[in-house]
Amino acid sequence: MPSERQAYVYVQLPGTLDTVPAALLKVEQLRDGTYVGRFRYGDRYLERKDAVAFDSFQLPLGDTVQEFTKLKGIPGAVRDAGPDAWGRRVIEHKLQRSPRDLEEIDYLLNGPQDGAGNLSVGATLDAPKAGRRHNRTHQLADLIEAAEAIEEGKRVPVHILEQLEPGTSMGGARPKATIEDGNRLWLGKFPGKGDRCNLQRVEYATSELARRCGITVCNSRLESVAGHEALMVERFDREHTEGGYLRFGLVSGLTMLDCEDSHVDRVRWSYPLLADELRRWSDKPDGDRVELFRRVVFNAAVTNNDDHPRNHAVLRTKRGWLLTPAYDLVPAPLVSLERRDLAMTIGTYGRTASIYNLLSQCEQFGLTTEAARKEIENVVTTVHTWREHFRACGVSAKDIEYMAQAFLPECFFFEKPPEE
Numbered sequence: 513m514p515s516e517r518q519a520y521v522y523v524q525l526p527g528t529l530d531t532v533p534a535a536l537l538k539v540e541q542l543r544d545g546t547y548v549g550r551f552r553y554g555d556r557y558l559e560r561k562d563a564v565a566f567d568s569f570q571l572p573l574g575d576t577v578q579e580f581t582k583l584k585g586i587p588g589a590v591r592d593a594g595p596d597a598w599g600r601r602v603i604e605h606k607l608q609r610s611p612r613d614l615e616e617i618d619y620l621l622n623g624p625q626d627g628a629g630n631l632s633v634g635a636t637l638d639a640p641k642a643g644r645r646h647n648r649t650h651q652l653a654d655l656i657e658a659a660e661a662i663e664e665g666k667r668v669p670v671h672i673l674e675q676l677e678p679g680t681s682m683g684g685a686r687p688k689a690t691i692e693d694g695n696r697l698w699l700g701k702f703p704g705k706g707d708r709c710n711l712q713r714v715e716y717a718t719s720e721l722a723r724r725c726g727i728t729v730c731n732s733r734l735e736s737v738a739g740h741e742a743l744m745v746e747r748f749d750r751e752h753t754e755g756g757y758l759r760f761g762l763v764s765g766l767t768m769l770d771c772e773d774s775h776v777d778r779v780r781w782s783y784p785l786l787a788d789e790l791r792r793w794s795d796k797p798d799g800d801r802v803e804l805f806r807r808v809v810f811n812a813a814v815t816n817n818d819d820h821p822r823n824h825a826v827l828r829t830k831r832g833w834l835l836t837p838a839y840d841l842v843p844a845p846l847v848s849l850e851r852r853d854l855a856m857t858i859g860t861y862g863r864t865a866s867i868y869n870l871l872s873q874c875e876q877f878g879l880t881t882e883a884a885r886k887e888i889e890n891v892v893t894t895v896h897t898w899r900e901h902f903r904a905c906g907v908s909a910k911d912i913e914y915m916a917q918a919f920l921p922e923c924f925f926f927e928k929p930p931e932e
Contacts, residue, residue, distance in 0.1 A: 549585025588767030629762030659687035761828030795832030843918035
């Protein structure tokens with residue numbers, strides 16, 4: 513039989529610590545198994561002078577009921593506040609239920625109070641009070657141990673499991689938790705069971721290499737914990753103030769592109785389309801589009817092929833919506849020398865990570881061919897130094913050799929497509 517579930521969506525108002533109920537989401541599963549979500553802002557919220565739209569384009573302020581069928585009926589901006597792949601595993605572990613027994617709204621209702629951006633979700637009209645204290649660095653050993661147990665399918669003590677709150681939508685499938693340190697919030701990323709190298713140190717070195725290429729990246733550092741290393745990535749969607757943390761709105765590239773997680777919708781996983789969206793969304797569209805192009809070049813140069821739309825986002829800052837710092841930059845040591853693909857379309861020749869494709873639609877990023885070539889040249893010059901840079905960042909000789917095939921493969925430098 514058709515069923516309907518509902519959830520209230522709360523927002524922390526810009527520049528304040530006040531979290532208020534803002535909207536009601538009802539999700540109905542139809543007889544054919546598809547879902548329809550119906551979203552409406554609340555009248556009392558709309559009466560507020562400080563009310564803000566979650567998404568100015570898909571969820572503008574107004575009293576109409578808006579319907580959604582993608583993402584199993586969940587509006588993109590609301591889904592962005594939900595748990596990531598790792599967070600979903602934590603929820604399944606807490607509820608002792610398998611993914612087939614849970615609906616999307618279950619993940620939202622059991623998701624993080626402190627998820628990405630300024631939205632949260634609950635079952636009652638009243639917005640939740642301030643939650644538990646954030647984890648501290650001295651708890652890292654317990655958190656890493658708990659993450660390992662979840663990966664191995666073992667039960668985790670309740671008092672530890674409560675600390676391992678489902679993660680934000682930034683950071684993907686890797687084990688992680690939010691940590692407070694020095695009046696800042698950090699995303700602690702832990703070793704994974706299947707890691708073939710010290711990915712925390714590799715990701716740190718790659719992020720710093722991107723910074724040297726002129727790319728804006730998250731602040732990060734490494735913490736040694738009981739024989740392990742945790743990568744600490746500063747959360748850019750939070751700012752400490754007296755009494756707590758200000759939260760900034762966040763919308764992922766997936767939401768901006770109005771597409772699904774599934775590869776079925778991959779036709780819209782596109783950098784040129786995302787650059788077009790930045791012209792609508794960003795308060796610095798010219799600068800942000802050039803920054804996006806620089807990131808595409810870097811991803812191609814280091815074979816970061818996990819660059820899916822959720823790994824890009826815009827943030828509602830005091831100056832308006834802006835492209836967030838880059839995150840989740842991890843090389844993939846592929847062996848193919850003839851062709852490398854990224855997760856998203858780069859240009860006229862699809863996802864192919866070669867110079868001819870990088871240049872093919874550079875005007876979408878506001879760049880002439882000459883200017884685009886200069887951006888490529890600058891990135892390549894810096895990436896050429898990756899070995900010395902990785903050594904300086906403490907990456908082991910073994911891990912450097914393991915990662916070597918990711919950097920500047922021969923096919924990156926192709927100036928013409930193979931058929932030409």
